[in-house]
Amino acid sequence: MDHVIYLDNNATTQVAPEVLEALLPFLRESFFNPSSSYDQARGPRDAVERAREQVGRILGAGSTTEVLFTSCGTESNNAALWGALRANADRRHVVTTAVEHPAVIEVAKEIERQGYRVTVLPVDHQGRLDPRDLVHALEKDTAVVSIMHANNETGVQFPIASLSRVVKETDPRILFHTDATQTTGKLPIDLQRDLPHVDLLTFSGHKLHAPKGVGALFVRRGVRWRPYLVGGHQERGRRAGTENVASIVGLGHACDLARRHYFAEEQLRAQHRRLEKEIRERIPNVLVNGEGAERLPNTTSFAFEYVEGEGILFALNQHGICASSGSACTSGSLDPSHVLKAMQIPFTAAHGSLRISSSRYTTTADFDRLTEVLPDIIASLRRMSPYWDQHKNAPKEGADVFVQGKYRGE
Numbered sequence: 001m002d003h004v005i006y007l008d009n010n011a012t013t014q015v016a017p018e019v020l021e022a023l024l025p026f027l028r029e030s031f032f033n034p035s036s037s038y039d040q041a042r043g044p045r046d047a048v049e050r051a052r053e054q055v056g057r058i059l060g061a062g063s064t065t066e067v068l069f070t071s072c073g074t075e076s077n078n079a080a081l082w083g084a085l086r087a088n089a090d091r092r093h094v095v096t097t098a099v100e101h102p103a104v105i106e107v108a109k110e111i112e113r114q115g116y117r118v119t120v121l122p123v124d125h126q127g128r129l130d131p132r133d134l135v136h137a138l139e140k141d142t143a144v145v146s147i148m149h150a151n152n153e154t155g156v157q158f159p160i161a162s163l164s165r166v167v168k169e170t171d172p173r174i175l176f177h178t179d180a181t182q183t184t185g186k187l188p189i190d191l192q193r194d195l196p197h198v199d200l201l202t203f204s205g206h207k208l209h210a211p212k213g214v215g216a217l218f219v220r221r222g223v224r225w226r227p228y229l230v231g232g233h234q235e236r237g238r239r240a241g242t243e244n245v246a247s248i249v250g251l252g253h254a255c256d257l258a259r260r261h262y263f264a265e266e267q268l269r270a271q272h273r274r275l276e277k278e279i280r281e282r283i284p285n286v287l288v289n290g291e292g293a294e295r296l297p298n299t300t301s302f303a304f305e306y307v308e309g310e311g312i313l314f315a316l317n318q319h320g321i322c323a324s325s326g327s328a329c330t331s332g333s334l335d336p337s338h339v340l341k342a343m344q345i346p347f348t349a350a351h352g353s354l355r356i357s358s359s360r361y362t363t364t365a366d367f368d369r370l371t372e373v374l375p376d377i378i379a380s381l382r383r384m385s386p387y388w389d390q391h392k393n394a395p396k397e398g399a400d401v402f403v404q405g406k407y408r409g410e
């Protein structure tokens with residue numbers, strides 16, 4: 001395959017060349033342990049602190065002491081939630097949503113297994129949360145609320161500023177966590193100015209052109225939180241383990257670069273809107289998941305009726321196009337993702353989901369190629385689909401699940 005078209009940037013991103021250049025010296029000559037006392041260790045030590053400032057800046061944190069480095073988004077989420085529970089032992093209740101990434105949902109399940117109560121909030125057909133459900137879910141002993149900033153599959157954004165404010169107005173002792181893995185570097189974030197009620201925020205380096213194996217956790221100053229990973233005294237005793245200096249340097253650099261590219265947000269959004277319009281014009285029976293909600297500029301989740309997402313991916317792969325579906329292949333059966341199920345996307349469409357996620361490296365030609373090949377792929381999969389046959393032969397009235405991308409009666 002000579003040219004790969006990479007449209008799966010919510011899964012991971014390519015390391016920016018400038019990031020690679022910035023981090024390499026810390027794998028070569030400047031390999032020293034930042035905790036060592038000799039002069040040579042000062043370079044890596046200072047570099048980690050510089051990266052902490054860069055991460056603090058992209059988050060609009062009040063102080064660099066609020067930023068901890070971790071190994072990934074998953075660790076950050078575990079640390080946020082377990083740390084909140086351990087520091088508030090009199091509180092036994094957690095609130096989260098049905099569409100969180102497994103890095104939160106599975107933690108919530110484990111929390112429940114450990115004897116806590118967990119309330120999982122539903123979303124509507126567009127993937128949106130009803131703030132009244134959140135208020136009703138809060139209990140006297142709620143320790144932490146965890147709501148993602150934007151969904152990784154659909155790109156649907158949650159109004160974190162107002163949701164966190166509502167929680168604090170109800171009970172200032174409840175901690176508010178947001179998983180910002182899909183928003184950091186894509187949307188401007190200002191924890192001081194715009195999100196003053198967010199106590200804990202997490203994200204991962206490999207989603208914003210830094211390497212894999214590094215993440216960050218923001219813990220607002222004064223928040224009752226206890227370290228999750230204990231051992232050495234690194235990160236001022238709040239996250240043990242010798243620092244992954246090179247990747248931390250890469251993360252800091254990636255944050256600076258991302259801030260310089262915020263201007264491209266509207267351009268990405270326009271490219272996605274054009275893609276959605278063109279696909280709709282060329283392919284019948286397609287839904288854009290979460291269309292009515294505010295969405296990330298770089299994400300489109302399609303649901304093609306009467307085809308399997310895995311089939312679409314296989315065919316795209318043959319054209320050198322990398323994308324992803326919302327299906328998880330579990331024990332031989334292709335189950336729609338928990339996100340699409342929570343949004344109650346009809347069975348016949350949820351199976352045919354396709355997520356397209358771009359980055360600043362994605363070109364118009366990449367989108368054009370996708371638009372060119374996708375109609376034939378869907379048409380040939382539908383020719384093989386018994387459900388498509390049934391649909392075509394069904395009486396017109398009531399046969400379509402969607403009307404202009406909306407559910408009937410909505």
Ligand SMILES: Cc1ncc(COP(=O)(O)O)c(C=O)c1O
Nearest residue numbers: 072073074101103152181182204
């Ligand atoms: C919303 C969200 N949270 C957490 C994670 C996990 O991040 P990591 O792969 O760094 O553990 C991901 C990764 O896909 C994600 O999209």
